Amino acid sequence: MAAVGSRKSGGWLTHVMVLLIIVIWTVPTFGLFVSSIRDKDQLSVSGWWTALTTNESNATGRAAPPSEQEEVDGKFVISGNLFEEGQRGSVVSFGTRVQQPNEFEAGQTADLGDGVTLTVAADGDYQLVSDTAFEGSRGQRIFYRAALPPRFTLENYREVLSSAGIGQSFINSLTVTIPATIIPILIAAYAAYALAWMKFPGRALLLSIVVGLLVVPLQMSLIPLLKLYNGFGEIFGVPAKTYLGIWIAHTGFGLPLAIYLLRNYISGLPREIMESARVDGATDFDIFVKIVLPLSLPALASFSIFQFLWVWNDLLVAIVFLGAQNDQLVLTARLVNLLGSRGSNWEILTASAFITILVPLVVFLSLQRFLIRGLLAGSVKG
């Protein structure tokens, strides 16, 4: 009974922890998403959690200039609407001084002196009436408090994808990431099989070198690697900063871990399966392709996710090995640029950030179905 009890409480704790992790992970992501589809004006004045409620905020409008005045019944009238086209909302109160936007209720008529009166209706219609003709070139400023209903829009995304250059960078990032994920896996799977199951002299040494390379800091090798690459590039007449260069760099940085992870998994496959295949007449290549690869899907998938995320989120290697032109700037680098140039435009930043996390999300969700238990079930008696 005691054992059952402790297992139960353990399960309960696990559930709470999982729930906590989900909340910690989901809430900011959701906030980011909500922010990215909110109207930019609302975004700048209130948090995302108020997105569904009507917001009251102070705003400034300007009546039409005197040139548009009309003479009606001997009075000069300037009329119009405070809200821009397409904007829904209502005016709560208004005033003519910045300190007092609440001076008059909506629908009241305000006496501005000199026989000038201002009426602002709740729907934003205003009417400026004067006995004498308005003069000057600029319209009367109106300070008002507006209640804006929640408004969601894809405008931010449209802007980000077209004018902010995120669209192009998105493609650049994919161009970097997909080959930089596939190439190391291809190489590492072969190497891992050889290191796990083929007998050849120096195997142990090779493996220990791979393990040793795991701890080499990327920053240390970055610049020597670039110089090396450029040196080779000069010989073959290849420009310094190319996609090929960053593919090779990411492959190199990813390989030790890939080989190590895959070797550990592959060497854990039951020996009898390989021997049985050898008796059946399979060569090493047959065993690798027909038995080891299908059985290694979980390991391949987890490394793919790992490598994809790392390359996708990488900034350092990208800015060293790729140029800063539009056709080579990756998403992370573009985000950094946006942070500098449009740091106050939250709608741009949130939309860009969300686009950036979208791809890893899709990759994870589509590959996680390979992370299955029991792939070896039924093969050998445990």
Place this chain on the structure above:
Amino acid sequence: MTAVELSQVKKSFGAVDVIKGVDLNIEEGEFVVFVGPSGCGKSTLLRLIAGLEDITSGTMKIGGEVVNEVPPSKRGIAMVFQSYALYPHMSVYNNMAFGMKLARASKDEIDKRVKAAAEILQLTPYLNRLPRALSGGQRQRVAIGRAICRNPEVFLFDEPLSNLDAALRVATRIEIAKLHESMPSTTMIYVTHDQVEAMTLADRIVVLNAGRIEQVGSPMELYLHPDNLFVARFIGSPAMNTVPCTIDSGGASPRVSPVGHAPVAVEVDIPEGDKGKKGTFGVRPEDLVLATDGGEIFTGTVVIVEKLGEVTLIYVDCGAEEPVLAKLDGIVSIRKGDTVKLAAPAHTLHVFDAEGRAYRRRGD
């Protein structure tokens, strides 16, 4: 015709000699069982024959050809592993067809052979299932089916039944015996540590100990005329009682004196010259009976009684280190603490010399 021929085969892993020179001829169509205690090298010997391990020295011939350097797939063998070793991601059909597909056999040929093998092993309804959807016995049958499909000259079994439960083990054992009958020209080599499997299946048993062959012979030969003390104690269950003894006389009327007991007349060929030498006296538990009218060999106190219904095992303390074990027919009314006298017919007794070699028993 000789199917498998081993001469002076040795195998070392680094400095450890696992197989220390084995000579063995296995005839075509023979069912040979390798038995021995754990770590005696029986599985290694099988893997050497399969080609999964390279032999360190010596010659190995299969079907008359030296196969020292020949890869497993070209040796005309098929192997059934203890752990089944099925390909978990392939259906039963593909598991059995894998080898033939690699050999680029035609689709019809593959289909024919897989279906035939499935028929023999009653696997036809399961051909499209994955191994994980099969029971243990079915999995082992798939493993055997995969071996049948290879149409081998030599079948190798590496403890194929040890992962099955008791009832299934008996059923599968009988299936393997039937399989052997249905393929009279196929040689089978079977490794096990289970005596019952060895005794029931084998044409010949090879008893291995510490990398050497102790004795090769038919099951009854090993049981009745063990060459040495090791085989005598290994074959037969429960194991033979052995007591140190002195040889009183040889020749026509041999007698020995087990230490602590009265002299016993035996029916073995002991040379006259061995008189006075030390040796070992052996008697199987099932040959011992309760002595009612004298002529007892052992007298002692019963320390343990195990009643199994058909037989009763009694452990009798006769003053030696190990109690003497007797296997008495039926249910016997003996209780712990009783004093019993045990006798055995003279022709059932074994005597071994100081090196553990058996003196040849007369008769049988």
